[in-house]
Amino acid sequence: MTPAARVQAAIEILDDILGGQAAEKALTNWGRRSRFAGSKDRAAVRDHVFQALRCQRSHAVLGGSLSGRGLLIGALRDQGIEVGSLFTGEGHAPAPLSEAEQAEPRNFQSSAEAKDIPEWLWPLFSRSLGDEAIPAAEALRSRAAAHLRVNLRKASRAEAITRLAEEGVVAEPHAASEAALLVTEGARRIKNTESYTLGFVELQDAASQAVVEALPLQSGMRVLDYCAGGGGKSLAMAMREDLALYAHDAAPRRMADIPARAARAGVKITCLTPEALAAQPPFDLVLCDAPCSGSGSWRRDPEGKWRLTQEGLDELVRLQAEILDRAVAHVAPGGYLAFATCSMLEVENGAQSRGFLDRHPGWTAVTEAAWRVHQGTDGFYVSVFQRPQSD
Numbered sequence: 001m002t003p004a005a006r007v008q009a010a011i012e013i014l015d016d017i018l019g020g021q022a023a024e025k026a027l028t029n030w031g032r033r034s035r036f037a038g039s040k041d042r043a044a045v046r047d048h049v050f051q052a053l054r055c056q057r058s059h060a061v062l063g064g065s066l067s068g069r070g071l072l073i074g075a076l077r078d079q080g081i082e083v084g085s086l087f088t089g090e091g092h093a094p095a096p097l098s099e100a101e102q103a104e105p106r107n108f109q110s111s112a113e114a115k116d117i118p119e120w121l122w123p124l125f126s127r128s129l130g131d132e133a134i135p136a137a138e139a140l141r142s143r144a145a146a147h148l149r150v151n152l153r154k155a156s157r158a159e160a161i162t163r164l165a166e167e168g169v170v171a172e173p174h175a176a177s178e179a180a181l182l183v184t185e186g187a188r189r190i191k192n193t194e195s196y197t198l199g200f201v202e203l204q205d206a207a208s209q210a211v212v213e214a215l216p217l218q219s220g221m222r223v224l225d226y227c228a229g230g231g232g233k234s235l236a237m238a239m240r241e242d243l244a245l246y247a248h249d250a251a252p253r254r255m256a257d258i259p260a261r262a263a264r265a266g267v268k269i270t271c272l273t274p275e276a277l278a279a280q281p282p283f284d285l286v287l288c289d290a291p292c293s294g295s296g297s298w299r300r301d302p303e304g305k306w307r308l309t310q311e312g313l314d315e316l317v318r319l320q321a322e323i324l325d326r327a328v329a330h331v332a333p334g335g336y337l338a339f340a341t342c343s344m345l346e347v348e349n350g351a352q353s354r355g356f357l358d359r360h361p362g363w364t365a366v367t368e369a370a371w372r373v374h375q376g377t378d379g380f381y382v383s384v385f386q387r388p389q390s391d
Helices: 003-018 023-033 039-054 056-063 068-078 122-139 157-166 187-192 206-213 232-238 258-265 274-278 302-307 310-330 350-359
Strands: 146-150 170-173 180-185 201-203 222-225 244-248 270-272 283-289 331-341 364-371 380-386
Touching: 003 023, 003 039, 003 068, 023 039, 039 056, 039 068, 039 302, 056 068, 056 302, 146 157, 146 187, 146 206, 157 170, 157 180, 180 187, 180 206, 187 201, 206 232, 206 364, 206 380, 222 232, 232 244, 232 258, 232 283, 244 274, 270 274, 283 310, 310 331, 310 350, 331 350, 350 364, 350 380
Parallel strands: 222 244, 222 283, 244 270, 283 331
Antiparallel strands: 146 180, 146 201, 170 180, 331 380, 364 380
C-alpha cells in the first residue's frame, strides 16, 4: 500500500468508529476485507487510526469536520505534512481537498479543545492536576511507550536486556520500578520473542509495577487480588515475595488467562470464584485495583476518553466505594487494604480514599502515591489502609 492508500484506509475505518463501531472491531473488519495489506501496512493504518482518536477534538478542528476525512486532514496538518501531497485522488488515495477543506482552520475555542479533553471533564481534570493539567493532557495526545516487567525469578534486569537484544528488541531500565524496562526499539516483536513466550518478561506499564512495590508485602502473607482481571498485578506480586497468592474477579471469565500466564512465569496463583472466596479465611493484604475512568491510560485506549460521561464517572465512583466496602470483610485484623486506579482524577483517587476512611473509623492511612502520564508512565494511583487489631 502507498502512504496515501494507508490514509484512505484509516479514513474508512474512522468513519466506522465514529458511526458507533468499536475501534478494534473496525480494524479487524478492515483487515478481513483487505487481505492484500501486509504487516507494515496494517501497523501504519492502526497508528493513523489511534492517533486520530487520541487527538479527536483538535484534529477535527484542524481538518474542518468530525469525520474520518476531517480527522486525517487535521492529523497531517498537526504533523506539518502537506495534505495535498497525499489527498490526490490518484489510485487508492483520498480525493483532493475541496475548497472548504482548503480554508484556514478556525482557532481553538478552549484549552480542552486544543488539548483533546472532553469539555465537560476539563474543570475536574484541571482541579485534579493543577499546574500539571496541560502537560498531562498533552501527553495523552501521543502514543504510549512499551514497558516490560522482568520476571526476577528467572533473570535479572541486565540479563533480560541482553536476551531481548539478541532477539531484536532494545530495552533499557526504567526508573519507576526495579523490574521495569522501557522498550526503545522493536516493540512490535515482543510477543514473538522467546523472552516473552518463556516468561522472562511480561508487558506491563512501569507505574503499574510501581503500584505493587508500594504495597506492604512480606514473606508468608496471604494476599488477595480482589479485582484481578487478567492478573497483571497478581503476577507482579508473585515476583516480589514468598506469598500465598489468590486472584478473584466478580466476572471470573476475566481471569481465564491467569493460569497460563502463571505457568509461563513459574508461579502459583489460585483463582477464586465469588463462591470460593466466601469460604476463605481473611487475608493479610487485599488489593482492589478497581474499575475506573482509565484516564491515566487513555493513550492506549483513546476511545475511553470520548465514551466517558459525567453519569458514567459518577457510577464508577459509586462502584469503587462499594468494592472497597465489600473488600473490608476479607481483611484480617491488623491487615492491609490497598486501593489502586489507573486514573488521574481526584474524585476517583484521593477523594475516594478519604471517603473510605470516613466510612470506616479506626482504619488508618499507611501510604499514598500517584504517577502522572507526562512523567514517563501511565497515570496511576494507590493508597494503603490498615485495619485495627480489633474493630
